[in-house]
Amino acid sequence: xxxxxxxxxxxxxxxxxxxxxxxxxxxxxxxxxxxxxxxxxxxxxxxxxxxxxxxxxxxxxxxxxxxxxxxxxxxxxxxxxxxxxxxxxxxxxxxxxxxxxxxxxxxxxxxxxxxxxxxxxxxxxxxxxxxxxxxxxxxxxxxxxxxxxxxxxxxxxxxxxxxxxxxxxxxxxxxxxxxxxxxxxxxxxxxxxxxxxxxxxxxxxxxxxxxxxxxxxxxxxxxxxxxxxxxxxxxxxxxxxxxxxxxxxxxxxxxxxxxxxxxxxxxxxxxxxxxxxxxxxxxxxxxxxxxxxxxxxxxxxxxxxxxxxxxxxxxxxxxxxxxxxxxxxxxxxxxxxxxxxxxxxxxxxxxxxxxxxxx
Numbered sequence: 001x002x003x004x005x006x007x008x009x010x011x012x013x014x015x016x017x018x019x020x021x022x023x024x025x026x027x028x029x030x031x032x033x034x035x036x037x038x039x040x041x042x043x044x045x046x047x048x049x050x051x052x053x054x055x056x057x058x059x060x061x062x063x064x065x066x067x068x069x070x071x072x073x074x075x076x077x078x079x080x081x082x083x084x085x086x087x088x089x090x091x092x093x094x095x096x097x098x099x100x101x102x103x104x105x106x107x108x109x110x111x112x113x114x115x116x117x118x119x120x121x122x123x124x125x126x127x128x129x130x131x132x133x134x135x136x137x138x139x140x141x142x143x144x145x146x147x148x149x150x151x152x153x154x155x156x157x158x159x160x161x162x163x164x165x166x167x168x169x170x171x172x173x174x175x176x177x178x179x180x181x182x183x184x185x186x187x188x189x190x191x192x193x194x195x196x197x198x199x200x201x202x203x204x205x206x207x208x209x210x211x212x213x214x215x216x217x218x219x220x221x222x223x224x225x226x227x228x229x230x231x232x233x234x235x236x237x238x239x240x241x242x243x244x245x246x247x248x249x250x251x252x253x254x255x256x257x258x259x260x261x262x263x264x265x266x267x268x269x270x271x272x273x274x275x276x277x278x279x280x281x282x283x284x285x286x287x288x289x290x291x292x293x294x295x296x297x298x299x300x301x302x303x304x305x306x307x308x309x310x311x312x313x314x315x316x317x318x319x320x321x322x323x324x325x326x327x328x329x330x331x332x333x334x335x336x337x338x339x340x341x342x343x344x345x346x347x348x349x350x351x352x353x354x355x356x357x358x359x
Contacts, residue, residue, distance in 0.1 A: 096122065096336075100119075108135045108136040126149070127170050131156055163226070181335075214262075234279075236279050243257075275344055327350055
């Protein structure tokens with residue numbers, strides 16, 4: 001039985017006070033003191049297949065849209081939870097990634113790791129690619145411990161041979177790749193322009209390094225290598241991590257802004273180029289999410305906002321930075337063929353409103 005299947009069942013059981021053993025072949029567990037009227041109505045509708053059995057203190061089992069559920073009686077649920085369950089029963093298959101293989105290049109980082117967790121939670125098997133083996137193995141172990149199917153493979157996004165070797169191993173162990181997330185990126189201090197700095201003196205080597213990290217290794221090479229799997233299947237999803245800075249350039253980070261603008265442009269090109277071959281290509285532009293590479297820019301050593309951090313907060317209508325888990329919804333939506341089959345060439349902004357306001 002698929003480990004991610006059991007993970008979701010165990011989690012649902014814990015949240016509802018029930019229990020789960022692999023002998024149950026169902027995908028959701030919840031608890032009720034009695035059969036809710038809305039469930040009775042669903043059971044009698046044409047959406048269900050199979051019989052419904054229920055007594056006051058016995059498990060209730062039913063099938064909805066071809067998906068099985070078991071509900072253990074004995075605990076009252078609030079009306080808000082019941083409503084959420086109704087929605088999840090109807091919409092679950094839109095965001096079900098069971099059987100999908102996802103590769104997250106840069107998955108050892110904070111944002112890439114959060115996106116991997118979201119895909120695993122939706123049922124996908126995930127492969128984290130990155131250069132830092134210790135961090136990668138630790139990240140994969142955390143996700144495996146939570147019940148997901150995840151492994152780490154060392155790979156350098158700037159080396160085609162390294163990426164190709166990773167793809168060959170993935171194909172042997174898990175099968176062809178269905179979802180590619182390009183989460184590699186970053187900046188370099190020599191490629192920034194502080195107030196008063198001379199643009200004419202910007203080092204070319206630093207500029208090239210930022211473009212190589214964000215565009216060449218950030219999108220081009222991984223998409224060329226793993227895109228071959230998607231094209232062979234004539235289906236799949238590529239999700240590139242862009243930035244608000246690629247939409248409207250931020251002060252100081254001149255090379256980074258230009259490189260991320262190129263990421264958005266390449267995303268749109270590939271979406272058009274591969275549309276008739278069934279491959280969707282989109283981007284996510286996160287707002288300000290504290291991570292290893294930008295934490296010193298946003299916070300001082302005492303944990304207070306720096307002047308730059310305060311500027312960002314003042315410009316963000318939600319008056320806070322983002323949490324990595326807040327990328328989960330956009331990630332799973334774009335990855336799902338059922339939910340986003342007509343979505344390609346788009347740049348989805350997750351920024352707390354930063355890009356929606358001026359002064």
